């Protein structure tokens with residue numbers, strides 16, 4: 001099927017389904033799909049907006065942890081679907097629940113403070129369940145600092161996982177002293193410049209391969225070529241890259257900052273390429289350049305064809321009882337993982 005044909009079919013399926021379906025899409029999703037989406041945003045906006053929708057079906061165009069987050073916040077009668085279940089996130093798999101429990105036990109036994117888990121939404125549901133069970137909260141890239149600080153202000157230490165970079169970049173903004181920061185390695189060895197007993201933040205050593213590719217050298221070259229350039233990067237980038245940048249923020253913050261910038265301004269952006277490319281097209285009165293072309297392969301697995309097939313399966317439901325593809329959460333993690341997601345929403349929304 002050619003692209004025009006699929007577009008008209010998707011448009012007509014959406015007309016048939018009216019308000020019974022909502023299509024949220026993350027900023028990293030390809031532009032042709034974004035154009036069909038009802039909600040476009042960063043992980044936090046998508047989670048929050050999905051929690052408010054009354055649609056019977058939420059067809060989530062993003063990676064699996066995002067759709068699982070929507071499932072945890074959805075009403076029991078709603079169904080959450082993904083166009084393919086093969087869009088995962090390697091970062092989300094960088095710590096499993098049993099290793100997290102082991103690390104948490106070890107940290108709690110060595111640290112003088114009560115330890116609260118803060119788990120990045122880029123994680124599997126089992127880890128979210130671990131987080132809720134120990135009265136912690138999920139965070140996204142737009143609110144990690146706020147969530148960590150909430151627990152620090154309660155006199156607790158924080159065990160942050162799985163993304164080291166988001167953790168260290170947030171710790172720097174919060175000015176947590178160097179000797180109170182601990183790196184937790186995969187073999188559970190603990191690296192600290194001070195005493196572990198007095199540490200306030202423990203950072204798991206995971207990373208995102210898409211954001212790891214950006215270097216200080218990319219920034220140096222762009223600054224050499226464009227002396228007036230402003231650099232904005234995602235907090236999953238390495239600390240030294242963030243330090244060499246002018247701004248750091250979630251995808252929504254990046255979009256808003258560039259959208260509101262004066263005409264003629266020049267931007268170097270350190271995040272997923274499809275998103276950077278779309279901003280360059282949409283804000284053609286500004287110069288928007290990637291630090292480097294770095295794509296999220298998993299986001300790329302959401303295609304026009306599989307979005308169309310999912311919508312078709314919704315139209316045919318329940319006669320043909322085969323939804324493509326329903327996202328479910330194992331019952332053993334559901335209550336605690338949901339609690340951890342709600343803890344994030346209440347910390348963020350109550351402190352606005």
Ligand code: 13P
Pocket residue numbers: 041042043044122140141142208234236249250251252
């Ligand atoms: P956002 O919080 O900006 O949506 O980031 C999610 C993500 O996966 C970045 O790689």
Ligand code: SF4
Pocket residue numbers: 063088089090091092122208209210211236272296297298299
């Ligand atoms: Fe996961 Fe990185 Fe892709 Fe974000 S960009 S979804 S963290 S692999």
